[in-house]
Amino acid sequence: MxxxxxxxxxxxxxxxxxxxxxxxxxxxxxxxxxxYPEDENPAGGPLKFFVTFDRESENPLMRAVDETRAKFPTENDFTQIDGVSGKAAQGSADKAIRYPKPNDWASTAESFTVAFWEKHNGQTKNGANPGAEHIFSIPSSNGHWSEATMFLLFDQYGGSSSAAAIKFVMVDKNMGDSWMTWENENSIEGVLDNQWHHFAFVYDANTSEFTMYIDGVNRGTKTWGTHGPINLDDSKITGFRIGNGPQKQNDSGDNWLFSNWKGGLDQFRLYNIPLSQAEVQNLFAEKK
The missing domain is CATH 1.20.5 (Single alpha-helices involved in coiled-coils or other helix-helix interfaces)
Structure with a gap:
């Protein structure tokens, strides 16, 4: 044995x-x-909110899900169209895409980048008249007159059917606000020509500089004094809207702080870092 x-x-x-x-x-x-290939945006990475609008689904909430945290909107009344890369979102009068929050973007951002593709056929309208249309907004209970901590709108410009005044507004937790605008004779020609255009807005806390890129090209840098970190009040944020302003519509239907985007939107991104010009150009070149 x-x-x-x-x-x-x-x-x-x-x-x-x-x-x-x-x-x-x-x-x-x-x-x-x-x-091994590295994750383009690892957990906790700088890309804090990202919507491709590319998902094929009968459920409109699925079509606008955030790809970084799998956060679904509470409302998506936009339809799907062909985008710059796959599918995109198409707005129309009094429609909106709404989320509870832009994840932890506002609480982690000292600098930031907002990037997206837009397509719009002719002048923007508020109701039936020429006027503001919002790309995005962050409503807030901070007591600011706008009822927001940040919003971006394209506004009508009478000089051309394809030009737009562009206005980006920021409100910090101390109620300091800043308007970064390209308007009147500085309005941007050709961005409402029914073609896809890439936009990136970059704020750098180290320099307090705010730069707008269109199709990878620097179209101007403005400075928020010596403000430094953006210093948003995340505790007061009451929502996050793509293609809609921060306020409610009024009885006459012409509240410019409600008016929504009536064109196409694609590849919407929020970073908590300032992208370099080369990184912005890569987003444009790769149709991201």
Whole structure:
């Protein structure tokens, strides 16, 4: 019996050795650790909110889900159209996409980048008349007259059917606000020509500079004095809207702080870092 036990033990050891060698050989077929592809935006990365509008679904909430946290909107009345990359969102009068919050973007951002693609056929309208249309807004209970901590709108410009005045508004937790505007004779020609255009708005806390890029090109840098970190009051944020202003519509239907975007939107991104010009140009070139 002892002899049999001894032989079984040797046999088990041999089998274990063969399996071990086989496992080593199999592991050799895998790439070295450094060769694995890196996540473009790892957990906790700088891309805090991202909507592609590209998901195929009968459920409109699924079509506007945030890709970084799988956060669904509470409302999506926009339809789907062909975008710059896959599908995109199409707005129309009094429609909106609404979320509870832009994840932890406002609480983590000292600097930031807002990037997206837009397509609009002719002048923007508030109701039936020429006027403001909002790309996005962040409503707030901070007591500011706008009822927002941030919003971006394109406004009508009488000089051309394809030009737009562009106005980006920021409100910090101390109620300091700043309007970064390109309007009147500085309105941007050609952005309402029914073609897709890439926009990126970059705020750098180190310099307090705010830069607008269109189709990868720097179209002007403005400075918020010596403001430094954006310092938003995340505790007062009451929502996040794509394609809609921060307020409610009024009885006459012409509240410019409600008026929504009536064109196309694609690849909407919020970063809590200031992208470099090369990084912005890459988003444009790669249709991201």
């Amino acid at each position: 002892k002899k049999i036990t001894f032989n079984l033990a040797k046999t088990g050891l041999a089998i274990a050795l063969v399996l071990s060698m086989s496992g080593c050989q199999q592991n050799m077929d895998h790439p070295a650790m450094g060769a």
